Amino acid sequence: MVTAMPRSKGMVVGFWIATALFCLQIGFTAYAQLRLPQVAEAFTHLGFPAYFRVENSWAKFAGIAVLLAPLPPRLKEWAYAAFAIDLGSALIAHVAVGDGPQAWSWAAGCAVLGALSYLFWRRLQPTSAIAQAGGIITA
Numbered sequence: 001m002v003t004a005m006p007r008s009k010g011m012v013v014g015f016w017i018a019t020a021l022f023c024l025q026i027g028f029t030a031y032a033q034l035r036l037p038q039v040a041e042a043f044t045h046l047g048f049p050a051y052f053r054v055e056n057s058w059a060k061f062a063g064i065a066v067l068l069a070p071l072p073p074r075l076k077e078w079a080y081a082a083f084a085i086d087l088g089s090a091l092i093a094h095v096a097v098g099d100g101p102q103a104w105s106w107a108a109g110c111a112v113l114g115a116l117s118y119l120f121w122r123r124l125q126p127t128s129a130i131a132q133a134g135g136i137i138t139a
Contacts, residue, residue, distance in 0.1 A: 007124060015120035022113040023064045026083065029110070030060035042103070046093045056086065067117070073125060080118045087111040 032039045034057045043053040059082065066079040087107050094104035 011120060011123055015117065015124055018113055018116040018120055019067060022110065022117045023067060025106075025110045025113060026060050027064055029106070030057040030064075033057040033060075046097060048093075060086070076121065080114065080121075083114050084111070087114065 033043070033053050040050065040053060043050070063079040063082055066075050087110050090107035091104050091111070094107065
């Protein structure tokens with residue numbers, strides 16, 4: 001049996017605000033990686049090859065589409081996981097080469113918005129009776 005948590009209007013509005021801001025930031029980042037020479041130079045500075053920058057940009061656009069489209073929850077979980085890995089890797093890469101907050105703050109801000117979007121999304125998902133009972137199945 002699948003039951004839904006009460007969907008408060010504030011929860012739905014919070015989800016869409018966090019998700020829209022997150023997708024806008026990630027979308028701008030993907031665009032910048034493809035079009036702005038200074039961003040391409042930043043990727044080189046971090047030690048990444050040019051093909052990775054392009055691949056990463058298109059993966060971000062695909063992830064945005066998955067988050068915004070009415071697709072199965074498992075796909076959305078994978079998109080959120082991929083964004084978490086991408087943003088975590090960006091933070092690690094900047095810190096590893098000695099960059100300061102001016103370089104890694106964008107990734108950190110995106111990560112916060114992504115986490116908020118994910119947390120709101122999880123709260124809005126239906127839960128099974130088994131999960132609500134703590135995973136205990138009785139006969």
